[in-house]
Amino acid sequence: MKLSLLLIAVITFSTVFAGEGEDLFKQRCAACHTIGKGRLVGPDLKNITEKQSLDWLLAFIKSSTAMINSGDADAKAIFEEYNRILMPDNNYSDAQILAILDYIKQGGAGEGTSAASPAADILNGVTAENIATGARLFDGAQRLTNGGPFCASCHKVRDERIFSSGTLAKDLSQSYEALGSAGVAAIVKNPPFPVMHEAYRNHPITEEEVINLTAYLKSVNEERIYQRPANFSMFFVFFGAVVFFIIFMSTIILYFKRKKLAVNHDILSRPSKVVN
Numbered sequence: 001m002k003l004s005l006l007l008i009a010v011i012t013f014s015t016v017f018a019g020e021g022e023d024l025f026k027q028r029c030a031a032c033h034t035i036g037k038g039r040l041v042g043p044d045l046k047n048i049t050e051k052q053s054l055d056w057l058l059a060f061i062k063s064s065t066a067m068i069n070s071g072d073a074d075a076k077a078i079f080e081e082y083n084r085i086l087m088p089d090n091n092y093s094d095a096q097i098l099a100i101l102d103y104i105k106q107g108g109a110g111e112g113t114s115a116a117s118p119a120a121d122i123l124n125g126v127t128a129e130n131i132a133t134g135a136r137l138f139d140g141a142q143r144l145t146n147g148g149p150f151c152a153s154c155h156k157v158r159d160e161r162i163f164s165s166g167t168l169a170k171d172l173s174q175s176y177e178a179l180g181s182a183g184v185a186a187i188v189k190n191p192p193f194p195v196m197h198e199a200y201r202n203h204p205i206t207e208e209e210v211i212n213l214t215a216y217l218k219s220v221n222e223e224r225i226y227q228r229p230a231n232f233s234m235f236f237v238f239f240g241a242v243v244f245f246i247i248f249m250s251t252i253i254l255y256f257k258r259k260k261l262a263v264n265h266d267i268l269s270r271p272s273k274v275v276n
Ligand code: HEC
Pocket: 024, 025, 028, 029, 030, 031, 032, 033, 041, 042, 043, 045, 048, 052, 057, 060, 061, 064, 078, 079, 080, 082, 084, 085, 086, 087, 088, 090, 100, 192
């Protein structure tokens, strides 16, 4: 009862400050959710206020992790359905969350981030060149246009071309598998995680860089599954053959050298120290 009064108060309030929910949604939710444009990293939030109670939504948006751990059946079911991707916690006030929910209720008017459309894959038409550029941007060999920190300063990937990498944040080797190109691109473009958000706040990553980095993370994810083990065994077979050949040849060379000269050749050919 108290909450619905609060909701009414906030809705009235938020029609005056209509922008707040929209701003918050775009900053901290749009990377993973659309309103009526389909599934992204997380579910489409259209009509969510009809599906779940206000109490549930407030608790879930503040900490989905806490709700999953508490054994809430709906929270656990949706967590499993979305590949066990954790939604980050938010330290918003009830009023801020209500403003976001109000924005969602209004159908996300003005939500026009085109990259959030799951229909068109941003990786259509990427080439090996995009992947290579993405790798250089990731490990800092090439600077980001707007000067943000390189990804490997916080993240790790399983890619032997990259030697130094950070352990501050998650290993991204499998992120593509869970998030898809739309999800990875949305996160890179508009990071919903406070630390990463802060790092790029004044150094936005360009559209082209988003595509290159996403293409790179996709290739890391695919190579990790298919190519890496095969490459490794081929490498060792080749390496073994080369080492064998070198040892074999030097044995032969040494053998023939030894045969050609008498055992005492060295001694006899020394200049004589006897002075007469
Ligand atoms: C990093 C991606 C990510 C961000 C950012 C994110 N979410 Fe989520 N959200 C998810 C995922 C994934 C799920 C599916 C449930 C789960 O895995 O816990 C989810 C589930 C939800 C649900 C439950 C939907 C249902 O059908 O039951 C709501 C509500 C929600 N998010 C609201 C928000 C709001 C509001 C924000 C912004 C403050 C936000 N989310 C930010 C990824 C995210």
